[in-house]
Amino acid sequence: MKHNLSIQKLSIKAIVGILAIAWLFITIVPFIFMLLAGFKQQFEMLMGSVFDLPKGLYLKNFIDVFKGNIFIYFKNSVLVLIVSLAILLFLSACASYPLARFKFKLNKPIYAIIVACMSVPVHVTLLPIFLMTTKIGLYDSPWALIGPYVAFNLPISVFILVTFMQAIPRELEEAAEIDGCNKYKIFFNVMLPLVKPGLATLAIYNGVAIWNEFSFALVLTQTLKNRTLPLAIWEYQGQYTMNVPMIMSVLTISMxxxxxxxxFGQDKLIKGMMAGAVKG
Incomplete structure (x- = not known):
């Protein structure tokens, strides 16, 4: 019996290992292809097979990209990302705490509305947000992107953090109250440190979404000095339609x-996902 169980465990581990290797291959091959293509010359890409290795490290593509306006796009993306994540994580934590720990009549209706907002399509709101941004004078600036990014990522963030906070033992809050802590001190000194894995998970998850966002960046910005990296890729694609290696070099730099x-953050992401799975 024990022998059969050990064989089953080994079989499961072997299957999981094979699937993990297959998934690694599927995910890493496109990146390797993109990186190698960036080192090719334009006609080398057109005349040979797309899967051929580059004849040499042709660095001119990357040099031309860095000589261009890539740093302007990069600066705007970093600015929008840092400000949006800071506001998003703080608001998510502030909203999740009362929904997870307090009992009041509108608790469930408010939580249901927040969860329902996760299903709102982004493209439906493009025109209203464009008109509102124009009226308040934020159109064609990186600051115009922060509001939509925070608003559309807030529901999923609250949904995840509420799950984290609900699993925290109430004895910790009671002990803090005995020590004289009010609700604000409990939130900042007890709850926030305990949900750091969840906040780290949200930071990486939302960070990738904000970094790659295209629709709002296209609609709410116009001039080069205010645009973000996804628009740089779009503009390079239009400018260098036939120069595939140049486009691949831009994609590599943006990724x-x-x-x-x-x-650097994968350990925190995995811990956060595991903690959320166990707590759920």
Whole structure:
């Protein structure tokens, strides 16, 4: 019997390992293809097979990208990302705390409305947000993107954080109240430190979405000095339609910040996902 169980465990581990290797292959091959294509010359890409290795490290594509306006797009993306995430995480935590820990009549209706907002299509709101942004004078500025980014990522963030906070033992709050802490001190000194895995997960999840967002950036900005990286890719694609290696080099440069952030934050992301799964 024990022998059969050990064989089953080994079989499951082998299957999981094979699936993990297959998924790694599926996800890493496009990036490797994109990176290698960026080192090719234009006609080398057109005349040979797209899967051929580059004949040499042709760096001119990356040099031309850096000589262009990529740093303007990059600066705007970083600014929008940092400000949006700071506001989003703070509002999510502030909204999740009373919904998860307090009992009041409108608790469930408010929570249901927030969850329902997750189903609102982004494109339905483009025109109203454009008109509102124009009226308040924020059109064609990076600040115009922060409001929509926070608003559309807030429901899913609250939904996830409420789950984290509901699983925290109430004895911790009671002990803090005995020590003389009010609700504000309990929130900042007890709840926030305990939901750091959830906040880290949300930061990476929402960060990738904000970094790659295209629709609002296209509609709410117009001039080059106010546009973000996704629009840089779009403009390079229009300018260098036939120069595929140049487009691949832009894509590689735009992806690198998120890849680096994931490498350094993957442990926190995995811990947060595991904690949420266990608590759920």
């Amino acid at each position: 690198l910040p998120m890849i680096i952030a994931f490498i």
